[in-house]
Amino acid sequence: MTVSDVLLLALGALAVGSGTLVVTSKHLVRAGLYLVVSLGAIAGLYLVLGAELVAWVQVLVYVGAVVVLLLFAVMLTRAPIGPSADLDRPVFPAALIGGGVGLGLAGLFADAFHWVRYPEPEPGTAERVGEQIFGAWVLPFEVLSILLLSALVGAIVLSRPDIGARQAEPEPEPEPATEPETEDA
């Protein structure tokens, strides 16, 4: 075993272990913090595999933004310190799906690659990733960006009822205007 093998195993164990803690921890916010550890370990896996750009994108996007938004939302609504007793988490179906997907994928990969030794690919530097994305894969990339743009527009329309509201039922509209008056009176 080389050093990178050991690192891969250790980081993988860290990622899976903290991932398990995310779904088993009874502390809501701590679960989010375990997610930080898990995603960070996955970034470490990318680094060991030589994909440095993907690793730092992982840190920038997932650790720095996605988990933070998640924690932010939890703290805005309900974030008790200490265990929560009323968490609704069906254990058996989740374990079945998670374990089944994990084992199935492992079996699929083992079957597809048959323990063949492949030559190590070149490291995924920013230069190489850029060449690939804006050369061979430019069309899928642009399609994805359109998808993201439409999601952005959709989010704005959903969160701003004053700009995207459809006047489907014109009749009940005067009612909200009169209600506050009666309340004041």
Added chain:
Amino acid sequence: MPLWLDLLIRVVAVMAAFLVLPLVVGQAEHKVMAHMQGRLGPMYAGGFHGWAQLVADGVKFVQKEDVTPRDADRVVFRLAPIVALFPYLVVLLMVPLGPGGLVAQSLDIGLFLVLAVLGIGVVAVLMSAWSSANKYSLLGGVRGAAQLLGYELPLVLSAASVAMAAGTLSLPGIVEAWRPWWLIWQAPAALVFFIAGLAEIRRPPFDMPIADSELVFGYMTEYTGLRFAFFLLAEYVGIVVIAALTTVLFLGGWHGPNPDQLGWLWTMLKVFALSFVIIWIRVSYPRLREDQLQRLCWLILVPTALAQLVLTVAVKSLT
């Protein structure tokens, strides 16, 4: 020179910079604020010009009792100051001092790494805010997270502009490619980067998360003694880091007379000049209100950074 010795020297040098530079900046802040605002306190300790004020502060922090609130989440509470400090240490590893590999660790995507690691600071804010079991802390932390997430966007966009101009993501490479006329070409990006950087380290006038007149001390309210000193250290290292990044990206780093011998001197001079400006801004401007703060980010800084990107591409493709 054997590899391990080389590595050891670099790590020791960065640790020394990490421990010394914040103290220098802290001392400078005491003195500059004292002079600008006519404060007598920081001029008293130790006799001449109050040179011992920083030592007195250090002794005070060590003496204080280490209090953890009873209802706090102890593990998270204790981890938070370390998580706050750690990203800045990594960033300092990447900052080039002079030409010819005078940098602790040069990477091809150094700029990207720096921006990614700086983003981890938000997690520390949320951790300390939530685990304190204090509503002022939580409010401060939520404000802080909103501010940091918002200002990360202009920070990254303006850094992207200079990376496009230089055609590389490596920090020494960017300094290498820098030319004096970039001072004009990249001026909007430099301003946006500096302002967003100030907001990232939550310095006044962007200290809404720790607004002491309404939130006691925001997410740091419950911290005392050495743990609080850790947060203070993170703030001062943050000043050094933002000043250093602005220097490297926009002010030409080691460029100056005789850069081969004196490059490190020019870099340090620029870093200290910018640190002085950061302190100067603190004593000059009142705190921005939360809505003003978000408006400045989304309606001024982000559009400016986007326009700068367009300008960069236009000039780059013409020349």
